[in-house]
Amino acid sequence: MTVADILAGLFPGGHDVAERPDHLILGSGRRENGGTVSIIGIDDGEPLGISGVLPLAERVLDVIAAGGNIPILVIVDTQGQRMARHDEMLGLNEYLAHLAKCLRLASHEGHPTVGLNYGKAAAGAFLATALATDVLFAMPGAEPAVMDLPSMARVTKLPEEKLKELSQTTPVFAPGLRSMIEVGAVAGSWDPAKPLSQQFEAALAAITKQDLRDMTGARRGGRKLAATIAGRVAAAAIG
Numbered sequence: 001m002t003v004a005d006i007l008a009g010l011f012p013g014g015h016d017v018a019e020r021p022d023h024l025i026l027g028s029g030r031r032e033n034g035g036t037v038s039i040i041g042i043d044d045g046e047p048l049g050i051s052g053v054l055p056l057a058e059r060v061l062d063v064i065a066a067g068g069n070i071p072i073l074v075i076v077d078t079q080g081q082r083m084a085r086h087d088e089m090l091g092l093n094e095y096l097a098h099l100a101k102c103l104r105l106a107s108h109e110g111h112p113t114v115g116l117n118y119g120k121a122a123a124g125a126f127l128a129t130a131l132a133t134d135v136l137f138a139m140p141g142a143e144p145a146v147m148d149l150p151s152m153a154r155v156t157k158l159p160e161e162k163l164k165e166l167s168q169t170t171p172v173f174a175p176g177l178r179s180m181i182e183v184g185a186v187a188g189s190w191d192p193a194k195p196l197s198q199q200f201e202a203a204l205a206a207i208t209k210q211d212l213r214d215m216t217g218a219r220r221g222g223r224k225l226a227a228t229i230a231g232r233v234a235a236a237a238i239g
């Protein structure tokens with residue numbers, strides 16, 4: 001599905017997202033109940049650099065400043081952060097962190113945030129957009145990956161063949177949608193054969209104040225220790 005198909009399915013009542021040369025997704029859509037959803041994101045596998053981060057963060061801050069409880073939908077298809085000297089020298093990591101913090105602030109201020117990965121989603125651009133939302137879903141065929149195996153091999157100093165072997169049984173070593181679902185990072189896949197608008201509304205209704213991704217990963221068998229360790233840390237912090 002293209003982003004145009006997805007938006008048409010999500011907002012049968014209409015939306016004002018227009019195609020842009022910079023491949024950013026900015027606009028709003030009309031919910032089935034007549035309410036409004038603010039829409040941000042990046043399209044066509046475009047890498048996310050400083051020039052893309054700032055308009056997205058600005059839109060999130062505008063939603064927060066307006067008040068109310070308008071939800072924010074973050075649609076993502078990106079190969080990752082822009083690997084350009086210009087962006088790196090200006091501190092792209094700080095810009096990406098700023099966007100992630102804007103999304104977390106929006107959630108804290110009463111604006112539910114839903115991520116939707118429909119193509120690629122990788123590295124820092126993935127962390128700062130779709131993974132920074134309250135809940136993340138994916139379309140079938142999505143390719144989420146915080147880090148691919150060659151990069152993981154360079155960081156961990158483990159042979160890539162060893163990581164490939166581990167990825168067969170341990171989801172944290174395996175990029176891809178199935179693994180992301182098993183570790184709890186992705187809540188699940190949306191069915192394009194069913195109304196996307198209804199699946200979006202169900203996602204909004206299921207959002208809780210507590211981040212349950214560690215417990216979801218434990219229940220699915222993809223992250224067996226994260227929830228237990230987080231619980232012990234929280235217990236120690238409050239005495």
